[in-house]
Amino acid sequence: xxxxxxxxxxxxxxxxxxxxxxxxxxxxxxxxxxxxxxxxxxxxxxxxxxxxxxxxxxxxxxxxxxxxxxxxxxxxxxxxxxxxxxxxxxxxxxxxxxxxxxxxxxxxxxxxxxxxxxxxxxxxxxxxxxxxxxxxxxxxxxxxxxxxxxxxxxxxxxxxxxxxxxxxxxxxxxxxxxxxxxxxxxxxxxxxxxxxxxxxxxxxxxxxxxxxxxxxxxxxxxxxxxxxxxxxxxxxxxxxxxxxxxxxxxxxxxxxxxxx
Amino acid sequence: xxxxxxxxxxxxxxxxxxxxxxxxxxxxxxxxxxxxxxxxxxxxxxxxxxxxxxxxxxxxxxxxxxxxxxxxxxxxxxxxxxxxxxxxxxxxxxxxxxxxxxxxxxxxxxxxxxxxxxxxxxxxxxxxxxxxxxxxxxxxxxxxxxxxxxxxxxxxxxxxxxxxxxxxxxxxxxxxxxxxxxxxxxxxxxxxxxxxxxxxxxxxxxxxxxxxxxxxxxxxxxxxxxxxxxxxxxxxxxxxxxxxxxxxxxxxxxxxxxxxxxxxxxxxxxxxxxxxxxxxxxxxxxxxxxxxxxxxxxxxxxx
Numbered sequence: 437x438x439x440x441x442x443x444x445x446x447x448x449x450x451x452x453x454x455x456x457x458x459x460x461x462x463x464x465x466x467x468x469x470x471x472x473x474x475x476x477x478x479x480x481x482x483x484x485x486x487x488x489x490x491x492x493x494x495x496x497x498x499x500x501x502x503x504x505x506x507x508x509x510x511x512x513x514x515x516x517x518x519x520x521x522x523x524x525x526x527x528x529x530x531x532x533x534x535x536x537x538x539x540x541x542x543x544x545x546x547x548x549x550x551x552x553x554x555x556x557x558x559x560x561x562x563x564x565x566x567x568x569x570x571x572x573x574x575x576x577x578x579x580x581x582x583x584x585x586x587x588x589x590x591x592x593x594x595x596x597x598x599x600x601x602x603x604x605x606x607x608x609x610x611x612x613x614x615x616x617x618x619x620x621x622x623x624x625x626x627x628x629x630x631x632x633x634x635x636x637x638x639x640x641x642x643x644x645x646x647x648x649x650x651x652x653x654x655x656x657x658x659x660x661x662x663x664x665x666x667x668x669x670x671x672x673x674x675x676x677x678x679x680x681x682x683x684x685x686x687x688x689x690x691x692x693x694x695x696x
Numbered sequence: 697x698x699x700x701x702x703x704x705x706x707x708x709x710x711x712x713x714x715x716x717x718x719x720x721x722x723x724x725x726x727x728x729x730x731x732x733x734x735x736x737x738x739x740x741x742x743x744x745x746x747x748x749x750x751x752x753x754x755x756x757x758x759x760x761x762x763x764x765x766x767x768x769x770x771x772x773x774x775x776x777x778x779x780x781x782x783x784x785x786x787x788x789x790x791x792x793x794x795x796x797x798x799x800x801x802x803x804x805x806x807x808x809x810x811x812x813x814x815x816x817x818x819x820x821x822x823x824x825x826x827x828x829x830x831x832x833x834x835x836x837x838x839x840x841x842x843x844x845x846x847x848x849x850x851x852x853x854x855x856x857x858x859x860x861x862x863x864x865x866x867x868x869x870x871x872x873x874x875x876x877x878x879x880x881x882x883x884x885x886x887x888x889x890x891x892x893x894x895x896x897x898x899x900x901x902x903x904x905x906x907x908x909x910x911x912x913x914x915x916x917x918x919x920x921x922x923x924x925x926x927x928x929x930x931x932x933x934x935x936x937x938x939x940x941x942x943x944x945x946x947x948x949x950x951x952x953x954x955x956x957x958x959x960x961x962x963x964x965x966x967x968x969x970x971x972x973x974x975x976x977x978x979x980x981x982x983x984x985x986x987x988x989x990x991x992x993x994x995x996x997x998x999x
Binding site: 692 | 743749797
């Protein structure tokens, strides 16, 4: 495999995505907006409604022990990680699915795949290039979003509680899980893209991947699972195995004519 | 000399449609043309030769190699398809650099080769334009440049002059004739008989996914002129009454006419009509013919 070919494909795809603000604008604006707004909302919930929210969650049969008799600072720490964290974990899924669907199904839809496949590029180079084209912007955006969300949360926490809430080990593990989530999402989109006609159908798959992530806050509040370092370590391990399996299956099953 | 391209019993289906049905074809160096109507299987044939499609049955060999399983063969192959296949939001320069790099060329080689072809096609001024800003004809020229950036020895072309003006079409033909002299194998598919007859090449006619005849320009003229029309343009007006004795006259464009349509059945009829027109005092500005439908043409030796 010639890495230069894979890199040429990745650079070309990234240049296409970032060639027009109408393409990348909405993709960047929404996560950045939420990175600011959600921590601000969390702060106001903490200040004005923490006692009543804590008492309601605590009344659940399997309520998380950390919330028993918790103060506002503990509540904000809990909320920032267990509720906001999983919401921000959807960013690598959404971003990578949008770019990768465009990257693969887009070549088919815009009829550019034929010229690309007529070059001596190998399928492993093509797949790696396309994966990098989705992965690199996704990871940059995800780290930026987590950094903004952490900074906004800490700014409010320092002002009101005179302490920094983030980072915690679990929060850092959550960030560490993001690249694996992105890779698995891209792998699934790649597999789906070769069987669908266009970008829209390909993007639909992301909604299926987001669902388990969006369940995580509820699972945490109900006390069914705790979003701890160990939890994320298992998640990362599972995602890593899935990512490897998906890349292997993608290379094995990829057929040039399905991109036409 | 071994065949550059060899197809044996090649079939390719899309659902219930047989795009290719047992195609046998041998191509050596030089230019060959596949003539066929829309949907006859021309584009599918090129894609099978280029290794983009896996054939259902039969074998395809390009320089003795199966192009579907061996990507390296693309270093000497070029495919210009019926869509221009360029990235709209990238500039012409970036498109060409991207494709050139995939052939292992460095940027200075790419720009040197691209500049030469684009200058030849009168499209060099668009080097830094985004593709979506270009006209269809200019996109076609850039696509031609992209397809040939690797200086290929086997060139597959799908209607390469479809969107081009007469001048640009002529420049493409000159380029192809030069490549032919240099020893390249060129396969050109088209549905235009006029395009075919501009080259003195081997001609294969494809109908419903089958190669039904191998022919040449002379035989093709014979077949197409069996029951056809010519349109004669006159340099100055002439009274229709003076043309009434023209053999096979079908119509004129007025009492004092500059255009007539004549039914013919062979090339001899064309010569006869010209003589009759000259005798009637007409001054001929040009003659063209109405191309018959390929699928309705009956060719000598058609299988």
